[in-house]
Amino acid sequence: MRTIKFLLIAGSLLATLSSVHGADKSLTFAKPDLNAAKTLRERGLADNTAWRLVESLTTEVGPRSAGSPGDAAAVAWAKREMQSLGFANVRTMDVTVPHWVRGDAQFAVLSPWPQPMPVLALGGSVGTGAEGIEAEAVMVRDVAALNALPAGAVKDHIVFFTNRMERTQDGSGYGKAVGVRVAGPSAAAALGALGVVIRSISTSDDRFPHTGALRYRDDAPRIPAFALSNPDADALERQFASGKPVRLRLWSTSRDLPPARSANVIGELPGTDRAAEIVLLGGHLDSWDPGVGAIDNGAGVAITMGALHLIQQAGLKPRRTIRVVLFANEEFGTSGSRAYLAENQAEADRHVLGFESDFGAGPVWRLSSRVNPAQLPVVDQIFRALAPLKLARGGNEAGGGADLDGLAKLGMPVLSPDLDGTKYFDVHHTANDTLAQIDPVALRQSVTAYAISAWLGAQYPGTWEKVATPKAPRR
Numbered sequence: 001m002r003t004i005k006f007l008l009i010a011g012s013l014l015a016t017l018s019s020v021h022g023a024d025k026s027l028t029f030a031k032p033d034l035n036a037a038k039t040l041r042e043r044g045l046a047d048n049t050a051w052r053l054v055e056s057l058t059t060e061v062g063p064r065s066a067g068s069p070g071d072a073a074a075v076a077w078a079k080r081e082m083q084s085l086g087f088a089n090v091r092t093m094d095v096t097v098p099h100w101v102r103g104d105a106q107f108a109v110l111s112p113w114p115q116p117m118p119v120l121a122l123g124g125s126v127g128t129g130a131e132g133i134e135a136e137a138v139m140v141r142d143v144a145a146l147n148a149l150p151a152g153a154v155k156d157h158i159v160f161f162t163n164r165m166e167r168t169q170d171g172s173g174y175g176k177a178v179g180v181r182v183a184g185p186s187a188a189a190a191l192g193a194l195g196v197v198i199r200s201i202s203t204s205d206d207r208f209p210h211t212g213a214l215r216y217r218d219d220a221p222r223i224p225a226f227a228l229s230n231p232d233a234d235a236l237e238r239q240f241a242s243g244k245p246v247r248l249r250l251w252s253t254s255r256d257l258p259p260a261r262s263a264n265v266i267g268e269l270p271g272t273d274r275a276a277e278i279v280l281l282g283g284h285l286d287s288w289d290p291g292v293g294a295i296d297n298g299a300g301v302a303i304t305m306g307a308l309h310l311i312q313q314a315g316l317k318p319r320r321t322i323r324v325v326l327f328a329n330e331e332f333g334t335s336g337s338r339a340y341l342a343e344n345q346a347e348a349d350r351h352v353l354g355f356e357s358d359f360g361a362g363p364v365w366r367l368s369s370r371v372n373p374a375q376l377p378v379v380d381q382i383f384r385a386l387a388p389l390k391l392a393r394g395g396n397e398a399g400g401g402a403d404l405d406g407l408a409k410l411g412m413p414v415l416s417p418d419l420d421g422t423k424y425f426d427v428h429h430t431a432n433d434t435l436a437q438i439d440p441v442a443l444r445q446s447v448t449a450y451a452i453s454a455w456l457g458a459q460y461p462g463t464w465e466k467v468a469t470p471k472a473p474r475r
């Protein structure tokens with residue numbers, strides 16, 4: 001009562017002081033809860049549920065881009081699996097999704113030295129029409145370089161973007177490189193280009209091109225856009241280095257169909273005395289179509305479901321409700337998380353802590369967060385419980401992922417067991433995203449890290465404070 005009066009009078013600044021002041025009590029986890037974390041660690045490192053889930057999803061469903069038959073099959077799969085794992089309140093939430101169809105694509109250099117190359121249309125690209133597009137190409141590094149060209153330089157040409165993505169453990173190279181894929185096509189179209197080819201946003205030197213969403217602007221014509229693998233982009237650069245005009249031929253049957261129905265799939269482990277507060281474990285269920293969506297994001301589906309299952313199987317009863325949400329269509333417009341937020345607008349504040357798993361199959365190498373700074377000591381305690389899993393302590397600038405964006409912008413604290421992204425962009429959004437890319441040992445370690453941090457997040461004896469600072473735009 002005294003605390004309530006104190007808060008009412010003094011506002012959020014003093015609320016922060018209050019939680020620091022109460023450090024001896026509200027910031028300390030109960031001994032049995034820390035012991036339970038140890039139990040989760042022992043059981044998690046030996047539990048193969050997550051592997052079984054991702055094996056099943058990639059084998060029995062496979063590719064599942066928004067609106068496709070695989071998407072509907074994935075929703076049915078997830079509901080069935082959550083039920084058979086014994087999750088509570090298993091349900092689906094209808095989501096309308098865009099329905100883009102890749103069709104077929106072909107790419108060829110016509111001159112100076114003719115040869116075909118494997119290519120993928122970027123997600124959302126229009127097709128070329130039956131005749132395809134033939135034109136001379138202009139090579140530029142990125143959108144800034146394109147915009148610096150003399151007027152008319154790319155009119156009636158094909159633009160080839162060459163910038164190469166940098167390999168990093170935290171995935172930051174992707175954020176720096178992906179602008180070409182998202183904004184390059186419209187930037188080129190606004191200058192009169194007929195088509196776009198990009199170097200894949202990829203760190204691999206194999207010959208699998210990478211797809212992913214583009215975003216057309218309303219004020220530019222919609223032109224077709226494709227990606228070449230790194231070695232083919234290198235080869236095309238060598239053709240340009242000849243100094244001779246480079247002519248290309250593009251062809252694809254990509255097209256939009258009317259919007260389709262998909263769904264978010266939700267399951268829970270209900271809380272006890274603080275059941276109204278939700279600890280959210282989110283990941284997206286959809287995938288791009290060239291592969292079977294093993295690392296993106298079958299692994300994330302398996303990690304969130306596996307973590308909840310681990311806590312439940314250990315016989316633990318969390319104080320707060322732990323909720324798994326498998327979001328529809330993250331890849332082509334985050335339809336599922338936006339629908340979830342719209343439907344839960346009145347209850348957004350009940351989401352007191354969020355986790356997202358959408359960065360591969362691990363291992364977890366670092367614990368980052370985005371919490372009210374006064375509560376960093378709580379994250380430190382969770383970190384100590386995770387330490388035997390061999391993590392580093394990260395900073396407080398985690399954003400969660402794309403599907404947590406809306407709730408994070410409303411101030412929901414985020415805990416981020418960061419998955420190692422060193423090799424993630426070797427296979428992300430390519431035909432090479434298969435089960436063979438997942439290491440079962442790393443996957444078990446990841447599930448264990450998520451389970452322990454979600455469990456302790458649900459048991460925290462204090463109140464998870466909102467994060468006041470606006471969330472930076474996501475990478």
Ligand SMILES: [Zn+2]
Binds near residue numbers: 284297330358359
């Ligand atoms: Zn993803």
